[in-house]
Amino acid sequence: MPADAATGSDTAMIGHDTARALRAELRRRAFHQVRDADRSDDGAWISPRLGIADPGHNGTAALSCAAALLVGCDDRPSSERAELAGRATAAVRFVLRARRDSALLDLPACNPDSAPDTGFVLQQFGATLLLLRRDGVPPELAQWERDTCALLAGTTGAMLAGGFHTPNHRWVIASAAALAAAMLPEHAEEWEPGIRAILDEGIDIDADGFFPERSVGVYDAVTDRALLFLHLLRGTPGALDAATHNLRTDMVLLDAALRADSSLSSRQDRGSRAVPVSLIDLYQAVGMLRDDRELLSMSIVLERAAGASELHELFWRAWTDAYFGAAERTASDPRPSRGWTVFAGQGTARFRDGDLTATVRRAPSFAIVAHGDVGIRSVQFFQAVHGVGLFLPQSAEFGDRRALLTTAGTPGRRPGYELPLGGPVPPDGWESALDRRDVRRLPPLEVTAEVVCEPAAVDVRLTASGMAGTLGAILIDVDAGLVADGAGLAFVLREGQELFLADEVVLRGETHAVRLTGGGAAHRAWALRDSPPLPDGCARIVIPVSGSVRHRVRIEALNVGSHL
Secondary structure, eight states, X not given: OOGGGGOSOSSXXXXXXXXXXXXXXXXXXXXXXXXXXXXXXXXXXXXXXXXXXXXXXXXXXXXXXXXXHHHHHSOOOHHHHHHHHHHHHHHHHHHHHHOOTTSOEEETTXXXXXXXXXXHHHHHHXXXXXXXXXXXXXXXXXXXXXXXXXXXXHHHHHXXXXXXXXXXXXXXXXHHHHHHHHHOGGGHHHHHHHHHHHHTTOOOOOXXXXXXXXXXXXXXXXXXXXXXXXXXXXXXXXXXXXHHHHHHHHHHTBOTTSOBOOTTOSSTTTTOOOOXXXXXXXXXXXXXXXXXXXXXXXXXXXXXXXXXXXXXXXHHHHHHHHHHOOXXXXXXXXXXXXXXXXXXXXXXXEEEETTEEEXXXXXXXXXXEEETTEEEEEEEEEEOOTTTOBOOOOEEEEOSSEEEEEEOOOSSSOSEEEOOOSSOOOTTOHHHHGGGSOEEEOOOOOEEEEEEEETTEEEEEEXXXXXXXXXXXXXXXXXXXXXXXXXXXXXXXOTTOEEEOSSEEEEEOSSOEEEEEXXXXXXXXXXXXXXXXXXXXXXXEEEEEESSEEEEEEEEEOOTTTTO
16 A cells, blocks of 8 residues: 555544534434334435435445544544444445345435445445544444445445446546455455556546546546545556646636536536535645645635535545644635636636636637626527527637637538428438438528636627528526616516616626626517527526627626625
């Protein structure tokens, strides 16, 4: 085992605030743990959302490992330690019984017989045992240790052979097996080929610091944590460097209030805007290993900004405190307050000027802006041309705080109209006959969006070809709940509203405001056919245009009080 695996705090103690939060969450969860030896689900945590036992990494497994961690690393009265040890042991015994004949566990909400979700569970148990054995397993946990070893011994091989769904799953499985092998060295040779088969694929981080799923809110933490264990336990080349690179990229994707821009994500956090609490322990752990004050400071400021956390998130924060030592609780945001970063491989750039942040990218939602609590979730351009009206940038060029996004028309049969064949077409032959039809083509749609990021403002300058009379719209989706103030009216924007902007409007949150200028009066066509749907939680501001377009929209951050 590499030397790093044995390093860390001299005494395994959890920071005061983290320990208090973990104890509170365990007390809350305890009401949903079955404690009846006559029941087959004795020890299980019953998910209130599902109404059934959940053996998984945010269910029974998390309860078991969190309780065991508190027994070993939190100075509590003996009666409380005994209760926690009993809950931890009953829970791991249920996890043992919950396995299928394949030896794998279910994620009840979506993944039966799942090797990856088994991996999340084994990763928790293996990490907990690694920490407790480093400092001596408390006598109250002797049975828990035996049951945990039985779980690792009887499940790891099946997990390695069970496959995966997504890129991050590979690293979870490999890291869980590495932990199991470190705890049960007599099995290490047996499991090595399965671990090696995953590691031989290579770490899938690109030059910009993104993993394939680009998931700041969920799966970056999953991958970084797995790579951390592969570094600690195996010294896997590049693992710690990849985690560090990804964490630094994620720092750029956070706004001034530390909420993540998830527009690049391919997973379930896409479109969300929340503080990524799952990264707190990773910034701390990698910061400790690197002796990097910026990463450590990010951990602290994220924890201060975090709201409620799930049990598995609190568990990993407590584990990191105990393993590496609790970080100091005082720090300021280490990120520069102004900057422009280009992620060329993603066709994306990120801008910050104080509380104003923006993402510009090669995508239909080509600009996203936030100023404090005022969120502009999307700027899009749409023309009412069947099948090809939505602006889909094909290229992106980035300069100094500016981006040029262009499309030169779409290949294929649109815009245009099919012509008759002059012969029979069977009732089910429309699609098969298309390639034989001639097309009356219309002029291709050519669109350019130049986005210029200035101090306290973002300018969008849009140019588009279009036949006279063709309806179009610049679509600006904003947070519902903002106050819109303009033209002598002030009102609260409601989810699902669609409003036309003829001149300018001030959008106000509780603490910040922006002025949006560049309205239009070309038409009043509501919800143009085939226009992109309005996302949940948003209202839409429509700037109507028509025909050939040359239009400028300005999003200006207002000083405190200047909008009142």
